[in-house]
Amino acid sequence: MPDYTAIQKDFYRESGKWLSTFEIWKKCINPNLHYIYLFRKAQKSNKKAISGLFWRIVLRHFQIKYGFQIYPETEIGEGLYLGHFGALVINPKTKIGKNCNIAQGVTIGQQNRGKNEGFPVIGDEVWIGPNAVIVGSINIGNNVLIAPNSYVNFDVPDDSMVMGNPGKIYPTTEATNGYINNKV
Template identity: 80%
Template sequence: MADYSIIQKDFYRESGKWLSTFQIWKKCINPNLHFVYILRKAQKYQKTPLLNTFWRIVLRHYQIKYGFQIYPETQIGEGFYLGHFGSLVINPKTVIGKNCNIAHGVTIGQQNRGKNEGYPVIGDEVWIGTNAVIVGGITIGNNVLIVPNSYVNFDVPSNSIVIGNPAKIIPTANATMDYINRKV
């Protein structure tokens, strides 16, 4: 069971139940959960040459099939939840905290020049809505809700809602309440 601790926590976010290995496999009929399972396996075996190659090939197949562009190098905390499958791009140097939800159409990428050159660091309990774009060497705090279609290229403090293009910050103590459920 220790082998599945991170996978268990990811799947718990969807079902609210701790699942056995067999139950996890049954849930893999869902494309989002299936991809997260494959991604976590690819992350786990990065330092084992033969298994690394195998899981990278499997991951690449499902990146193309489901439209997720997330790589094993991406640091993602436990309790990761993908709301819908399709068209999702996350830069491999991005860091994502625990209990984060990401919807479809999201781009989290690098900025190649200027004051925000670099990659985003996203805190714990962040909800990122459909078609949001987060770019640059910025930091998104904890308990942040990024509204769909927002463009974020600046630091966002914890306990905030981000809305619009250009984005505006609205300080809110319970920003992700009822958006991020079944936290681990």
């Protein structure tokens, strides 16, 4: 496989096709893809350079416009897929792996006190459903499905589904089978 950029890999997740720069620009009419494009540009640029400042200002404008709070400092692996736009909050110290799907209304945040004080680390191939809440210094494994409206403040092993509030873990090797498409 050629050496594709993170932007190309993110857009591949949406279409299943490797796109040229022009084709990527055409797809930026979609708010989710537009935000991912700006996010990756702000991440890649030197924040002390004028171009870095430019991309951060543009990203901030679209954070407000689209309702995404994902900051350039957030470590997110390639193949990010945002299912819908609006009301998405991810703490900048969160770490997210490759090929992750994040739906609308999701909060991934810090816990300020208690045994899980800190920020989540999320593995590869994780599907996070609408309105899920993930908080604290916890580890979410690889191949994990977090069902809509779930509350997760505990570690989740690989190959699992989490459902409910409070969340309950259901082990399965096919947790994200059919949910994570066009992997990079």
